[in-house]
């Protein structure tokens with residue numbers, strides 16, 4: 001069993017929002033690894049970073065993704081930093097992976113002051129710029145499809161991605 005699609009991209013790309021809409025259009029389940037990690041830890045993501053550190057968050061994230069790739073058959077949205085892990089990138093090579101791209105200006109507007117995203121809680125624009133530059137090659141290395149999201153509504157993007165999945 002494998003997800004019908006895995007959604008990757010930087011914070012603010014719309015992985016959670018668009019991924020959920022794609023699942024609804026396809027009539028399949030939706031899961032977001034951030035949500036699953038928080039559930040597993042019994043606390044919200046900023047609390048995990050604060051209490052336990054980023055390494056512990058990444059460990060939970062890596063294990064959660066491995067488990068979902070083996071057992072989940074809906075649309076799976078990952079956290080923006082999931083692709084930093086080489087084992088996760090390897091596992092994604094057998095999957096349909098949709099990379100949602102976003103330019104810095106739209107990403108900054110979408111994440112606002114970074115509430116709920118501990119890495120962006122200080123200076124979101126500069127941090128996002130750095131994260132996006134550092135990770136772009138990693139997203140590209142796992143993507144089977146790349147979809148630009150700037151200036152496009154989530155519904156329109158979801159329809160395009162659902163069609164792409166239906167087309168196999």
Ligand SMILES: Nc1ncnc2c1ncn2[C@@H]1O[C@H](COP(=O)(O)OP(=O)(O)O)[C@@H](O)[C@H]1O
Nearest residue numbers: 010011012013014015016017110149152153154
């Ligand atoms: N295509 C879009 N156009 C405008 N706003 C969007 C778009 N996609 C997502 N958003 C908004 O941007 C914010 C971040 O979206 P989210 O789905 O959480 O992104 P991600 O999971 O990639 O970090 C949310 O407030 C969401 O409503």
Ligand SMILES: O=C(O)C1=C[C@@H](OP(=O)(O)O)[C@@H](O)[C@H](O)C1
Nearest residue numbers: 010011012034079080081117118
């Ligand atoms: O980019 C990152 O390293 C992170 C992105 C977040 O997910 P979104 O990309 O859904 O915001 C979340 O996993 C955590 O705050 C770390």
Ligand SMILES: [Mg+2]
Nearest residue numbers: 015016034079
């Ligand atoms: Mg998200």
